[in-house]
Amino acid sequence: MKVLIIEDEADMLQTMVQSLKKEQYVVETAQTYDEAQEKIALYAYDCILLDIGLPGGSGLDLLQELKELQKTDGVIIVSAKNSVDDRVAGLELGADDYLPKPFHMAELHARVKSVLRRRKFEGSNVQTLQNLQIDLDKHLVWVEGQELSLNRKEFDVLLYLVSNKDRLVSKTALAEHVWGDYIDQADNYEFIYSQIKNLRKKLKDHGAQVEIQAVYGIGYKLITP
Structure with missing residues (x-):
């Protein structure tokens, strides 16, 4: 399964990449709004891990763009911003889940698997x-x-x-x-x-x-x- 991590914090990005690769995912990354915008326009992903605060723009705007492009990629917002407004806005724009930082990698894996099962295989392992x-x-x-x-x-x-x-x-x-x-x-x-x-x-x-x-x-x- 193919995952895109959109995250500007280098240490967090590296940790997530290493952890997901150990779980046998194909992992791609983007660290800025413009880089992420280009990737979601050109490619399809099973799951996108999306930070809201990015250099050059907001992750919520990327969610809006996914919606306008009629993309079916699963999206989990992974952000230090844990306000109710951000969470509601993200879910209304089509995000599947919201995981506030900090979090354990085991929880991230569980959330990703849940999205993949729901999106691709009707909830079954x-x-x-x-x-x-x-x-x-x-x-x-x-x-x-x-x-x-x-x-x-x-x-x-x-x-x-x-x-x-x-x-x-x-x-x-x-x-x-x-x-x-x-x-x-x-x-x-x-x-x-x-x-x-x-x-x-x-x-x-x-x-x-x-x-x-x-x-x-x-x-x-x-x-x-």
């Missing part, structure tokens, strides 16, 4: 599709009760395709979502082909009742034949 089961918290996959051994990127690719079932996902969107900022360092999408090829083989070998369909020159779609 385990996603089931035909004879395929995915445990979001444990990063495990089973087919007919038999565990499927996937590396981290294969798991991320599968989860993204499952969350977009029957929808065509472009190679660019898949690369940005699973590899985050590191995609800028890639010369081509060969690494995606490799992950998809391995994932397809493992699903087929285990008799999964789902199939990754390639649409030449565009991307991929997870279907249930």
Whole structure:
């Protein structure tokens, strides 16, 4: 799952990044209003952790922009400002949750997981599709009760395709979502082909009742034949 942290306090930002990466999230960051505005306009995220007080503007204005762009990214306001007015304004603008500073990383993880479950998987930790089961918290996959051994990127690719079932996902969107900022360092999408090829083989070998369909020159779609 892909998370954007919008936070100008360097120490807090580093702590959040390190903690979320240990939980296997793809993490991107923005430290100013302008940088955050550019990222939310160009990319999609599963969850945005948003500070209200930013150099160059207010996080509440970014929430308004997300609303105008009709984005469906989950948003948790993470701010030292704990007034009722700020909280109400943020929730009315579409934020999913409000976490006042200071907080424990364990609570942050719980809030992020809650938003992801609610937004992507109807509140469930385990996603089931035909004879395929995915445990979001444990990063495990089973087919007919038999565990499927996937590396981290294969798991991320599968989860993204499952969350977009029957929808065509472009190679660019898949690369940005699973590899985050590191995609800028890639010369081509060969690494995606490799992950998809391995994932397809493992699903087929285990008799999964789902199939990754390639649409030449565009991307991929997870279907249930």
